Amino acid sequence: MSEIVIQNVSKTYETKDGTVHALRHVNLSIEAGDIYGIIGMSGAGKSTLVRCMNFLETPTEGQILIKGESFGSFSEKQLRKQREDIGMIFQHFNLLMQKNVLENVCFPLYIQGKKKREAKERAMELLEIVGLGDRAKTYPAQLSGGQKQRVAIARALASNPKILLCDEATSALDPQTTSSILELLKDINERFHITIVIITHQLSVVREICSHVAIMSDGEVEEQGLVSEIFTHPKSAVAKELIRNDSGSGVENQKVAQEEIRSDEIIRVVFSENSAFEPVIANMILKFQEPVNILKADTKNVGGRAKGEMILGFGKDCKKIREMKAYLEERGLAIEEANEYVEQ
Amino acid sequence: MWSSEVTTMIINGVGETLYMTLLSTGVGYLFGLPMGVMLAVFDKDGLVPNTVAYKALDVIVNIVRSIPFLILLILLIPFTRLVVGQSYGSSATVVPLVVAAIPFIARMVESSIKEVDPGVIEAAKSMGAGTLRIIWKVLLVEARTSLITGATIAIGTILGYSAMAGTIGGGGLGDIAIRYGYYRYQSDIMIVTVVLLVVLVQVFQSAGMVVASRLDKRK
Numbered sequence: 025m026s027e028i029v030i031q032n033v034s035k036t037y038e039t040k041d042g043t044v045h046a047l048r049h050v051n052l053s054i055e056a057g058d059i060y061g062i063i064g065m066s067g068a069g070k071s072t073l074v075r076c077m078n079f080l081e082t083p084t085e086g087q088i089l090i091k092g093e094s095f096g097s098f099s100e101k102q103l104r105k106q107r108e109d110i111g112m113i114f115q116h117f118n119l120l121m122q123k124n125v126l127e128n129v130c131f132p133l134y135i136q137g138k139k140k141r142e143a144k145e146r147a148m149e150l151l152e153i154v155g156l157g158d159r160a161k162t163y164p165a166q167l168s169g170g171q172k173q174r175v176a177i178a179r180a181l182a183s184n185p186k187i188l189l190c191d192e193a194t195s196a197l198d199p200q201t202t203s204s205i206l207e208l209l210k211d212i213n214e215r216f217h218i219t220i221v222i223i224t225h226q227l228s229v230v231r232e233i234c235s236h237v238a239i240m241s242d243g244e245v246e247e248q249g250l251v252s253e254i255f256t257h258p259k260s261a262v263a264k265e266l267i268r269n270d271s272g273s274g275v276e277n278q279k280v281a282q283e284e285i286r287s288d289e290i291i292r293v294v295f296s297e298n299s300a301f302e303p304v305i306a307n308m309i310l311k312f313q314e315p316v317n318i319l320k321a322d323t324k325n326v327g328g329r330a331k332g333e334m335i336l337g338f339g340k341d342c343k344k345i346r347e348m349k350a351y352l353e354e355r356g357l358a359i360e361e362a363n364e365y366v367e368q
Numbered sequence: 369m370w371s372s373e374v375t376t377m378i379i380n381g382v383g384e385t386l387y388m389t390l391l392s393t394g395v396g397y398l399f400g401l402p403m404g405v406m407l408a409v410f411d412k413d414g415l416v417p418n419t420v421a422y423k424a425l426d427v428i429v430n431i432v433r434s435i436p437f438l439i440l441l442i443l444l445i446p447f448t449r450l451v452v453g454q455s456y457g458s459s460a461t462v463v464p465l466v467v468a469a470i471p472f473i474a475r476m477v478e479s480s481i482k483e484v485d486p487g488v489i490e491a492a493k494s495m496g497a498g499t500l501r502i503i504w505k506v507l508l509v510e511a512r513t514s515l516i517t518g519a520t521i522a523i524g525t526i527l528g529y530s531a532m533a534g535t536i537g538g539g540g541l542g543d544i545a546i547r548y549g550y551y552r553y554q555s556d557i558m559i560v561t562v563v564l565l566v567v568l569v570q571v572f573q574s575a576g577m578v579v580a581s582r583l584d585k586r587k
Contacts, residue, residue: 078494107496118491121586122509131505132495163585176491183495 025092027187027219028054028077033086035072035243046072047083048243054236056186059213059220061234061251063227063266069243070223074189077221078110079103090187108136111180111218115192117172119164125151125175126160132182150178154208170201177208181216188212190222194229202226206233227270231255231326239263255326256294256358268362270324289345290319292362293352295332304355305334311351312344335362374557377544382564384458385540388530389568392462393523396469403429403470404477405503411482415489415499415507429471437468437529441536458539461530469526476518480511513584520576524569531565541565 035047046069054060062070075081076088079095087094095106119128126147133143151157154174164172173193180188190209194202210233213220222234230237230251238248239262246260258264295304309316317337323330338345352359403425409415410422435443441464445455448463484507492506508515531542541561549558 080490080493104496104498107494110494112491112494114487114491116485116487118485118487120488120506120510121485122512122584124585131492131497134505135495135497135501165586179495189494 026053026089027056027058027091028052028221029089029092030073030076031087031089033073033076033083033088035069035076035081036084045243047076049086050240050243050245052238052245052248054219054221056219057213057217058236059210059222059234061222061224061230061237062240063224063230063237064240064262065225067242068240070240071191073240074112074191074221074223077187077189078107078112108132108183109185110187110189111183111185112189112191113173113176113180113193115195117164117169117176117196119172119175119179121164124161124163125156125167128164128175129178129182132179136183146182147178150181151175153181153212154178168201169197170205173197173201173205174208177205177212181212181218185218187219187221190220190224192223192225195224195226202229203232209233227266231270231324233327235327239266252326252329252331255324255331256296257360264360289338289342290362291336291338291349292360293334293336294358295334296356296358302355304352304357305336308348308351312348314342314344314348315339316342316348370556378541378557378560378564381539381541381544381561382568385527385530385542385565385568388458388461388465388533388538388540389523389527392465392469392526392530393473393519395462395466396473396522396526397519399466400470400473401477403474405481405507407474407478408481408507409499409503411478413486415502425474429474432467432471433475437464437532438535440464440468441533441538456537456539461533461538461540464533465526465529468529469522472525473518473522476522477515480514480518481507483514484510513580513586516576516580516583520573520580523572523576527565527569527572541568 030050030052033047033050034045037044037046048069050069050073062073064070072081076083077090079088079098087096090106090110095103098106120131123131126144129147129150130140130143133146138146148157148160151160154177156171156174156178159167159171164175167175176193188209193209194205197205206229209220209222212218222229224230234251236249237251237254239246239254239260241260241262246262247254247258254263255267258267305316305318316339318334319337320333320335322333324333325331338348342348349359407422407425407429410418410425412419412422414422432440441461444464444467448455448460451463452460454460488510489502489506492502497506530538530540531545532538534540534542534544534546537543541564545558545561545565548554549561
């Protein structure tokens, strides 16, 4: 049975400027133990979706099943009890600024009715897990962003949740801190078998730790599946755009370079790890006696595996494009048209 | 003219002013704090939005706040007599002071509570905290510094009001200032009382700021 099932969920808001459709008929199922990424630009509805999972938002339509149970029929009191099973962390950490680290982690334990001493013991254990055992008496204001997020993670784990929701949890952090937080999340997922749902706008986050991903745009799920599959064969326009922007600051330079090169046809090639043994591109050039431009080449970490990614441009008067593509596909490489690299 | 009688009178005046101010502020908070919390919580972006309750409180607070204190003093004389048994003296002044202080304090508390980061409230909700726990353990704790700053301002304002009550025989430094400075043209005594009022406000202000910053853990 799936851990979280989202069935035909829609959410609309009435605002002064009319009705806003935050979610439109969303269907998802998340299995126990998954690290599930939900990615999209801001305003795509992903934050609303994650808040529906712990019923901080009530869906206008459709239902949400957690371990097969529907929240919709629950009273406010039962809902609160359920929320203890679902931890949540946030972009801006949302710690109690007037309470020290230990008290912050104790907070959910007091909600569960734990005694002070018992709560403190458990909180110390959790702080050890997130690597902040020596900062128990510190106040959040004296911690760095990464440390604050670690406190928030400890707090979210305090009630022994089955599910951890992460709402843009690394968006306010620098790349290095982001990696260390992601590692911690992965570790938690493996050690405690907690299902993790990650909301983000950064594809790098999804690539690094998620097993599955749903791509959202304008309140709808455009594409969902295994991260490795979508990275290799993106189908929707949104997915392609996300992958194209993944290289970050490199995009600007590419545009300039590509204007100068002026290739006729551009393709994106993804290498899986075993195809790296054979010098495929070099062999292809030798075989067809046609030059190709390498517009970009990169290796990316997709769920802990290295995937090579290359953007190739064929020369203006290249006549063997079709044969060359077939040649690459025969050798197990994934190919897609990528003319938008130049159009942009 | 500077007899020991005058000195005693001024010392008693300081005592009465302190008594009126502190008692009124205390009782004012007893009612104003919950009222302010309710205003913040029932507002449309609050914890438990309740338009009817919010509007009702809002109107009451606005009505009392819009009556000038001097008029409120006179308006409340029958009520004061009912409560204290007389309408003059420092104990009697406490009654209108409290009535004026409650809505003032409620507004201060409301704005302090509304400053609390909505993200922290959301986090508490996500952990399964109920409304009362959020009010006690999140709103009032996180707003602590701002609440204390607000209380400092409230004390200053109420001290000013207590002096105003001197015009109708309210007791305290204000009473002395009006009796000697206004009716008897003894400006030296009036100046002394004014200086003392200034010193009192300064002391409360500084003490409040010290406490507020001591308790603020955000730095």
